[in-house]
Structures are given as C-alpha cells and as structure tokens.
Amino acid sequence: MLKVGVAWRKISANGIIYSTLALLALLAFNIFASPGFFNLEMKEGHLYGSLIDILRNGAPLMVLAVGMTLVIATGGIDLSVGPVIAISAAVATSMIGKNMGASNLPLPLVILGALAVASLCGFWNGILVSRIGIAPIVATLILYVAGRGIAQMITDGQIVRVFYDPYYFIGGGYLLIPFSLFVVAGVYLAAWLFTRRTAFGMFLESVGVNPNAARFSGISEKNIKLVAYTISGLCAGVAGILISSNLKSADGNNAGLWYELDAILSVALGGTPLTGGRFSLPGSFLGALIIQTLTTTIYSVGVPPQVVMLVKAIVVILVSLLQSNNFRQSIAARFPSRKGAAR
Amino acid sequence: MMLPGLLKRIDRKFLPLIVTILMFVVAFAAASLKYKGFGTPQVFYNMLIDNSFIIISAVGVTFVLISGYVDLSMGAMIAFISMVSAALTEKLGWSPLTTIPFVLLLGMVMGAGMGYMVTYYKVPPFIATLAGMFLARGACFVISTEAININNPFYRSVALYQIPMPGHAFISINVVIMVVMVLLGIYLGHYTRFGRNVYAVGGNEQSALLMGLPVNRTKMLVYTFNGFCSAVAGVVYSFYMLSGYGLNANGFELDIISSVVIGGTLLTGGVGYVVGTVFGVLIQGIIQNIITFDGSLNSWWTRIVVGLLTLFFIVMQRALSSIKTSSPAVNETPPANRSAEST
Numbered sequence: 001m002l003k004v005g006v007a008w009r010k011i012s013a014n015g016i017i018y019s020t021l022a023l024l025a026l027l028a029f030n031i032f033a034s035p036g037f038f039n040l041e042m043k044e045g046h047l048y049g050s051l052i053d054i055l056r057n058g059a060p061l062m063v064l065a066v067g068m069t070l071v072i073a074t075g076g077i078d079l080s081v082g083p084v085i086a087i088s089a090a091v092a093t094s095m096i097g098k099n100m101g102a103s104n105l106p107l108p109l110v111i112l113g114a115l116a117v118a119s120l121c122g123f124w125n126g127i128l129v130s131r132i133g134i135a136p137i138v139a140t141l142i143l144y145v146a147g148r149g150i151a152q153m154i155t156d157g158q159i160v161r162v163f164y165d166p167y168y169f170i171g172g173g174y175l176l177i178p179f180s181l182f183v184v185a186g187v188y189l190a191a192w193l194f195t196r197r198t199a200f201g202m203f204l205e206s207v208g209v210n211p212n213a214a215r216f217s218g219i220s221e222k223n224i225k226l227v228a229y230t231i232s233g234l235c236a237g238v239a240g241i242l243i244s245s246n247l248k249s250a251d252g253n254n255a256g257l258w259y260e261l262d263a264i265l266s267v268a269l270g271g272t273p274l275t276g277g278r279f280s281l282p283g284s285f286l287g288a289l290i291i292q293t294l295t296t297t298i299y300s301v302g303v304p305p306q307v308v309m310l311v312k313a314i315v316v317i318l319v320s321l322l323q324s325n326n327f328r329q330s331i332a333a334r335f336p337s338r339k340g341a342a343r
Numbered sequence: 344m345m346l347p348g349l350l351k352r353i354d355r356k357f358l359p360l361i362v363t364i365l366m367f368v369v370a371f372a373a374a375s376l377k378y379k380g381f382g383t384p385q386v387f388y389n390m391l392i393d394n395s396f397i398i399i400s401a402v403g404v405t406f407v408l409i410s411g412y413v414d415l416s417m418g419a420m421i422a423f424i425s426m427v428s429a430a431l432t433e434k435l436g437w438s439p440l441t442t443i444p445f446v447l448l449l450g451m452v453m454g455a456g457m458g459y460m461v462t463y464y465k466v467p468p469f470i471a472t473l474a475g476m477f478l479a480r481g482a483c484f485v486i487s488t489e490a491i492n493i494n495n496p497f498y499r500s501v502a503l504y505q506i507p508m509p510g511h512a513f514i515s516i517n518v519v520i521m522v523v524m525v526l527l528g529i530y531l532g533h534y535t536r537f538g539r540n541v542y543a544v545g546g547n548e549q550s551a552l553l554m555g556l557p558v559n560r561t562k563m564l565v566y567t568f569n570g571f572c573s574a575v576a577g578v579v580y581s582f583y584m585l586s587g588y589g590l591n592a593n594g595f596e597l598d599i600i601s602s603v604v605i606g607g608t609l610l611t612g613g614v615g616y617v618v619g620t621v622f623g624v625l626i627q628g629i630i631q632n633i634i635t636f637d638g639s640l641n642s643w644w645t646r647i648v649v650g651l652l653t654l655f656f657i658v659m660q661r662a663l664s665s666i667k668t669s670s671p672a673v674n675e676t677p678p679a680n681r682s683a684e685s686t
Contacts, residue, residue, distance in 0.1 A: 077469065079597070134657055137413065137469065138610045142657070145601050146650025152643035252643070261473060274467045304488045306589060310481025316474040317460070324464040 016271040016283045018322050022315065023290050026297055034300040046174040050296060058292030059171075059180035060085070060239035064259060065266040065284040066191045067122075067235030070228040072267050073204045075211070075276025076129060076136035078229065080121065081236040081263055083147020085256025088118040088240025090154040093250040096162045103164045110167070115237040121147070122233015126226035144260070151252035161249040171246030180242050187238060191231075191281055201279075204228060208276030262291055265312065269319055290315075359607030359659060360619040367622050370629050378636040384510040390628040392514060395521035396421060396576040396583060398624045401599050401606075402528040403572025405620045408603055409532075410565045411545040411612025412461065415472040416453075417573050418595035419479035422588070424450055424577020426483045429491035429587030432498065439497040447574045453479070454570015455563060462562045476596065483589030490588035493581060502582045517579045524575060528617035531568070541565060545612030601653045602627050609660055626652065 030037040030050075040049040064081055071078045092114035097104035105113075121143060128139035162168075173179040195201030206214040207224050215221045239259070244250045268274055269290055270283025294315070298308045321327045375382025391398075400417045407414045424446050431437040431445070453475060460471040493499070505513035532538040540561040543551040552558045581587060606623025608615025630648050634640045 128654075132658065132661055134661060135610055138604065138653075138657055141597055141601060141604075142650050142654045144597055145653060146647045149643035149646030149650065152641070153647070157641055157643060261477075264470075264473070268470060274470060304484055306484035306488055307481055309477045310485060313474050313477035313481055316470065316477060320460070320466045320470050320474065321464060324466055327464040330464075 016280065016286065018319060019269045019271060019283065019286050019290060022269070022319075023286065023293060026290065026293050030293075030297055030300070033297070037300065045176065047177055050300065052177065054289070054292050054296045055181055056178040057296070058288055059178070059184050060242045060256075061259065061262055061266060061292060062184045062285055062288040063187050063235050063242065064239045064263040065270070065288045066187055066281060067228075067232030068263040068267050069270070069272055069279050069281055069284040070191075070195070070204060071136070071232045072264070072272055072274060073208045073276055073279035074225050074228050075208045076225065076228070077140065077264065077274075078122075078125060078232045079137060079140040079260050080125060080143035080147055081232065081239075082256040082258065082260040083144055083151065084118050084121045084233055084236035085240040085243060085259055086148055086151035086250070086252050086254075087121060087154065088114045088237040089244030089250035089255045090151040090160065090252055091117045092167075092241055093160040093162050093244055094154055096164050096167055098161065098163070100163050101165065103167065107166050111170075111241060114241055115234060118237025118240060119230050119234045122230040122236070123226070125233065126229030129229060130222040130225040148252055151250075151255070155250060155252055157252070159249055159251045162244075163248070167245050168248055169245075171242040171244070172248075180246070183238065183242065187235065188281065188285065195281070200224075200227070205278055208279075262288075265316060266291055268316070268323075271323075273323070358663060359656060360616055360622075362659070363605060363607055363619055363622045363626065363656075367626050367629065370626065370633070374629065374633050374636065378633070381632070381636055384508065384512040386632065388508060388512050388514050388518070390625060390632060391518045391521065392583075394624050394628045395515075395517040396580040397595065397599060397602070398521050398621055399524045399579060400573050400576035400595075401603050401620045401624055402524055402617055403569035404599055405528065405603050405606070405608055405615055405617050406532070406541055406565050407569050408600070408608045408610060409545045409612060409615040410541045410562060411548065412468045412562070412565070413472065413600070413610075414457070414475075414566070414569055415469065415596045416457065416475035416479060417569075417576070417599050418592040419476040419483075420450060420453065420570070420573035421577045421580050421592040421595065422590070423479035423483050424574050425581035425584065425591060426486050426491070426587035426589060428498075428578060428581045429493050430486050432495040433491055433493060439495060443578055446578060447571060450570045450574020450577065451567050452570070454573065455567040457570070458563045458566025461566065462559050480589060483587075486589075487587075488589070490586050492586045498582060498585060502585050515582075517582055520575065520579055524572065525617060525621055528572075532617055537561065537564060542613060545614075547613070598627065598649070599624075601649060605649075605652055605656050607656070607660075610657075 034050070037050045040047055040051065042048075064085075068078060068081065092110050095103075095105050095110045095113050103110065125136075125140050125143060128134045128142070129136050132139075169179060170183070171180050175182065195204065203214070203219050203224050206217070206219055207221050211221050214224075236256075240256065243255055247255075264274075266287030267279075267284045269287030270280055270285070272279040272283060291312070294311060295305075295308050298311060299305055371382075371387070380386070400421060404414055404417060427446050427449065428442055431442045432439060437445075457471050457475045460466040460474075461468045501516050504516055506516070506519070507513050532541070540551070540556050540558075543554070543556055544558055544561050548558060551561075580592065584591065602623035603615070603620050604610060604623070605626055606616070606619030606621070608619065627645075627649055630645055634642060634645055
C-alpha cells in the first residue's frame with residue numbers, strides 16, 4: 001500500500017498523467033458513442049477515418065503549441081498567434097494571387113515570404129517583452145488588437161480565394177497520410193533538436209524558473225526570450241499556411257479565431273506550468289490532440305458544435321485544479337486516511 | 344518655486360490620465376471641425392449610448408487590473424447574461440423584477456467562482472478566467488443555438504425610452520445606469536477601505552499581506568464586483584440589443600482591457616482610475632465615429648489605431664515607471680518585485 005502511494009504521488013506530480021487519462025477516456029467514450037470511430041479505410045491510396053481526421057484538423061494547433069510551449073517556458077504568453085495566423089495566410093494568398101491554377105510567385109518564395117512576415121511579428125513581440133520590458137500579456141495584446149486589422153489591410157478587406165493546387169497540397173493533400181502531418185513531424189523534430197540537442201532548452205527553462213538567477217549565471221535572458229517569441233511567430237506562420245491552404249482562402253476576420261486560447265490550453269493540458277520553467281513538447285502535442293479529439297467527438301456525437309466550449313471549460317477547470325498544489329492539498333486534507341497511506 | 348515642483352509631482356501620477364482626456368478632447372474638437380455635423384451634442388450622447396455596456400464592464404475590469412490580476416471573461420459574461428435574461432423572460436415567462444436580480448446574482452456567483460480558483464487554488468488568473476469565458480459561451484449555446492428576441496414590454500419600454508437632454512438631444516436609460524455604475528466605481532475606489540486595499544494589493548501583494556490587509560478577501564471581492572459589473576453590463580446589453588445570442592460581444596474582453604490600459608491603468612497593478620477608463624472607452628468610440636463620418640477610411644483602421652494607441656500608452660507607462668525607479672528621491676519597489684503577481 002505504501003509503495004503504491006509513493007508511486008502514485010510520483011506519477012501524479014507530473015501533470016501529463018491526467019492528460020493521458022483524459023485522452024484515453026475520450027477514446028474509450030468514442031468506442032461506445034460513435035461506432036466506426038476507429039475504422040481506417042484505404043481509398044484512392046489515402047487513409048481515411050475519424051482518427052486521420054483528428055490528426056489532419058489538429059495539425060495547425062499542434063504546430064502552434066510548439067511555439068506557445070517555448071514562450072510559456074520563459075514565463076511569458078503569446079496572445080497574438082491567432083491574428084498572426086491571419087497575417088501569414090493573408091501574405092501567402094496575396095502573393096499567389098487569384099489566377100486560375102497558377103501562382104504569381106514561385107511557391108517556395110510564397111512560403112518563405114509568409115513565414116518571414118510571421119517571424120517578424122513574433123520578433124516584434126519579443127522586442128517589446130525583452131527590450132522594452134512590457135508584460136507579455138500586454139505586449140502581445142497589442143498585436144492581438146492590431147493584427148486582424150493588418151491582415152485585412154493586406155487583403156484589402158476581401159476574403160482572398162486561391163486556385164493553385166500545389167499550395168492546396170500543403171494543408172489538404174495526401175501522401176498516404178495527410179501531408180500536413182509531415183509538416184507537423186518536421187516542426188516537432190526541429191523543435192526537439194533545437195531544445196534538447198542544444199543548450200537552448202536548458203536556457204529556456206532557467207529563464208522561466210528564475211530570470212534573475214539566469215542572468216547572473218551569464219545567460220542572455222533577453223535574447224532567449226526574443227528567440228522564443230520569434231519561434232512562436234514562425235509557428236503561427238506555419239499554422240497560417242496550413243489553414244489557408246486547406247481552405248484555399250484567407251479571411252482576415254476569421255482565420256485562426258480562438259486559436260490562441262486553444263494553443264495555451266494545449267500547453268496547460270500538456271503539463272507545462274503556466275508560470276514557466278520546465279516544459280514538455282510531447283505534452284503539448286498530447287494537449288493539442290486532446291482538444292481536437294474532444295472537438296471531433298462532439299461533432300460525431302451530434303451535439304451542437306458550439307457546446308464544445310462548455311466541455312472545454314470543464315476540462316480546463318479540472319486540469320488547472322489538478323495542477324494546483326493548493327487544491328491537491330485541500331483534497332488530501334479532506335481524506336486523512338489516504339494522506340496517511342501516501343506518506 | 345513651489346509650483347513647478349507641485350506640477351511635476353501631480354504630473355507623474357496623473358500624466359496618463361491627463362494625456363487620455365486631452366487626447367479625447369482634441370480628437371473630438373478636430374473631428375468636429377473636419378466633419379460636418381460631428382460637433383453636435385447628439386453625436387456625443389450616441390457615443391455614450393453605444394458604449395454604455397462596455398464602460399460598465401470596464402469599471403469592474405479596472406479594479407481587477409489595479410489589483411494586479413486579469414479577467415478575460417467579460418465578453419462571454421455579457422453574452423451569457425443577456426442570453427439568460429432573454430430565455431427567462433421569453434421562454435419561461437419570468438417577470439423582469441425577478442429576472443434582473445437573478446442574473447445579477449448569477450454574475451456575482453460566477454465572478455466569485457473565478458476569484459476562488461485564483462485566490463485559494465492559485466490557478467493563474469489568465470487560465471481561471473479563460474475557463475469562465477468558455478463556460479459562459481458554452482452555456483449560451485446550451486440554452487439555445489439561435490438568437491432569442493426579447494419582446495417583454497418592460498424591456499422594450501426601457502430600451503426605447505428617451506430622456507431629453509439640452510440641445511434637442513436625448514440619452515437612453517442605459518446611460519443613466521452607466522453613470523451610476525461609474526460613480527459607484529469612483530466611490531469604491533477612492534472613498535472606501537476596500538478601494539485602498541485593492542490599490543495596496545496591486546502595488547505589492549507581499550507588503551499588503553505583511554501589513555495585515557485582508558489580501559484574499561480583497562481578491563475575492565474584486566472578482567465578485569467584476570462579475571457584478573459584467574452582469575449589469577449584460578442587462579444593459581439586453582436593453583440595447585433586445586435579444587440574446589451566444590456569439591454577441593465576441594472578442595470584447597481584450598478590447599475592454601485595452602481601453603482600460605488607454606485610460607491609464609497600469610497592468611502591473613497598483614495604479615489606475617475609473618475616470619480614465621471611461622475616457623479610454625470613449626477614445627475607441629470616437630475612432631469608430633470618425634471612421635464612420637469619414638466614409639473613405641476602412642473599418643480595419645479602427646483596430647490598427649487602437650493597437651497603436653495601446654502601444655503608445657504602455658510605452659509611456661514603462662517610461663514613467665522607469666523614471667520613478669531610477670530617481671533616488673522616490674523610494675519605489677523595482678518593477679521586478681512588483682510584477683510578481685500570480686506566484
């Protein structure tokens with residue numbers, strides 16, 4: 001009994017266990033609620049099925065969660081990713097133009113352009129936070145407020161539609177599995193190499209745990225933050241390309257709406273504390289997966305899709321309470337016998 | 344030589360407030376000269392009528408920000424309260440005399456719930472109020488996914504009643520409610536013990552705690568009062584729109600926060616004025632009015648200008664606070680300690 005208690009404590013101290021359980025519970029629910037949920041079919045050389053749909057629709061969020069994880073690891077937050085998605089989508093689609101089946105500019109240049117502008121947006125946030133010293137919520141609030149205006153300015157207030165198949169392939173095409181998943185894999189691989197195979201990840205965590213201590217030990221706290229926000233902008237740019245290419249259009253008002261909140265939620269679900277410090281990229285991936293599974297489940301059960309917000313609220317409340325030490329202690333205090341066993 | 348010294352001391356504290364009010368006056372005067380028919384009393388009163396619910400909600404948020412915390416649930420709360428009011432009066436046939444007290448209580452309970460998570464379970468305020476936002480929006484759609492029109496005679500007569508004002512102009516009852524709430528906010532902020540506690544908690548929570556101030560109770564009261572303000576704003580909004588719909592007031596949270604910032608409230612806490620908030624909202628109103636009167640400007644300029652204004656005020660706040668801390672004459676806490684809010 002004693003050992004079980006200790007082991008449970010170790011596992012439950014790591015927030016990721018609750019997220020894994022939540023995902024498993026959701027999948028188990030789907031076995032009963034929507035028959036055929038786990039069916040995978042081959043059609044015209046593509047894999048089809050609800051599980052593939054979840055991965056495909058969740059791709060932008062998964063990419064976004066990478067950048068958000070790094071920013072949150074520094075103890076910051078990026079509210080502007082939704083509008084940056086809209087900006088990146090607007091840049092990409094206006095560079096392609098409205099020609100039938102052709103693009104004004106070569107595709108690599110289009111992608112590079114959109115990513116460059118999105119990185120610039122992230123860089124701007126980073127400058128405000130690291131050099132001018134504005135609180136992250138406020139600094140990114142500025143781009144949040146202005147960003148959709150900028151996106152509409154780029155597209156002249158229109159919803160730009162593109163008719164260029166190679167662009168559509170990025171977010172909507174298949175190479176056995178959806179092509180966007182290769183993009184996601186690439187982003188995660190790059191992020192993993194950058195944070196775990198270089199010292200950057202350690203620097204990020206040290207800045208998040210204690211910026212002053214990091215500075216005194218010779219880590220350039222300002223530059224670390226600047227890089228984190230720039231990467232977040234870059235990730236939002238990738239997400240913007242995925243979304244706009246899948247929809248074959250860019251809508252300055254609605255592209256990436258609510259995504260900032262979902263991205264923050266993914267990171268929180270993944271066990272990265274929102275106060276900064278230790279972060280987990282696989283955790284954030286899991287978080288994004290849970291959110292998308294939740295959405296797809298609600299669609300497939302036939303509940304009005306708007307209700308997804310209510311379910312998300314309950315999930316957020318549960319997860320944030322479970323992550324709260326004060327809450328766990330107050331629960332433990334209610335059940336003295338269990339507390340004794342755990343000791 | 345008393346005057347320059349006195350002026351300097353007043354300036355530093357009130358400078359953002361004075362700049363905001365001056366900016367409003369100059370913008371109104373310039374627009375009156377440029378556009379025919381702008382400088383009439385009715386244009387000004389219309390700005391009050393159209394923004395009354397935003398001002399009411401912003402009063403509550405001012406207190407939250409002064410105490411060094413944040414709330415993201417206002418827009419959703421406004422939609423939720425107007426939805427509940429519509430459902431109760433139209434679907435269940437409740438009398439407005441029972442509906443309005445009920446929804447006000449509901450708003451306070453929801454505000455207190457978020458405050459409880461923040462205060463006692465140390466959930467980051469951003470996440471707790473995000474959950475509140477999702478909960479309120481989701482609940483709207485559980486009530487109905489369609490808009491509900493309010494045909495109740497009491498609501499209609501309140502909505503359509505015009506109070507005559509000098510200069511062949513009128514205001515609505517909403518404006519009167521707004522003025523009452525603003526006066527209540529000023530009274531609470533500057534003439535009560537609660538108000539002083541809010542400023543103390545926002546200035547430095549640790550010091551407030553060590554001074555023996557009821558920090559936890561103050562935080563709970565701040566969130567409860569904010570919930571009350573959101574509920575009043577929701578009631579006013581249902582008078583204004585005469586319907587309830589789950590997507591109403593979408594994205595107002597951050598607009599409200601940015602107008603509070605434009606009104607001179609420091610996001611690190613401890614500094615801010617309800618009066619400034621009123622002008623912060625009105626500046627956003629005047630930008631929209633100018634764009635409408637001009638006709639040649641596109642609507643996205645509103646967002647860009649508001650973003651730039653927010654940036655301007657935040658940078659000004661930063662500059663002012665760094666003058667404060669670098670001056671040896673004024674003993675102030677360094678910003679690093681002051682912003683240690685949520686930990």
